[in-house]
Amino acid sequence: AQSVAQPEDQVNVAEGNPLTVKCTYSVSGNPYLFWYVQYPNRGLQFLLKYITGDNLVKGSYGFEAEFNKSQTSFHLKKPSALVSDSALYFCAVRDRDNAGNMLTFGGGTRLMVKP
C-alpha cells in the first residue's frame, strides 16, 4: 500500500518570501515522487519529479524539491514566492516496484501568496 500526507491544508506566505509545502510518503518499495499544481477549474499541471539520482530536483517556475529517504519526505520549495503561485498543490507517489502508473495523491495544500 502507498500513501501521501500533506500536513498543512493551507500555507500563507508574503510575496518575495521563501515558501515550503510539506509532503511525506509511504510505499513498500522505492518511490517515484511528483508535485502537481492545480488552478481553479483546471486539471493538474506537472511541476517536478524525483525518479533517481540527485536528491534535489528542480522543476518548472522556479520550484524545487528535496527527496529525503530517511525522513520519507519530499518537500516543495521556492526561494521567492509570487502572487501568481497561489494555487492548490498536490504531492503524489508511485511505487517503483509495482507495474503501472497508479499515483496516490496527498490531500492537497492551498498556497496563498499575499502581496
Next chain:
Amino acid sequence: KAGVTQTPRYLIKTRGQQVTLSCSPISGHRSVSWYQQTPGQGLQFLFEYFSETQRNKGNFPGRFSGRQFSNSRSEMNVSTLELGDSALYLCASSLWENTEAFFGQGTRLTVV
C-alpha cells in the same frame, strides 16, 4: 504537441442514468489513467489502461468501468449514477512508467 483532451467538459445527469466520458491521450502515450476528484475524498485513482488492457484498478464499485481503444483513446463509463458520483473526473496519460503523467482539464459531472 496537443495535450490530453477530455470531452465533454461539463455534464449534468439525473440519478439512475449512465454516462460515458472520453479521453484522448498525448500522441504516443500508451498509458491512460482516470482519477476522481471530490472536495471530501480528494484525488482517487479509478483505473489505468495500457495497450488496451486494464493494468490497475482502484477501490471503486463495479458501476465504474473503462476501456481503451487501439489508438490509445480511452473511455470511462458510470452506470446507475448516484448523487455521490458528482465530481471532477481527470484523465492522465504517460509515456513510460518512470515518467510524469500529463492531465487533461477534466470533465465536471453533476448528478441531480
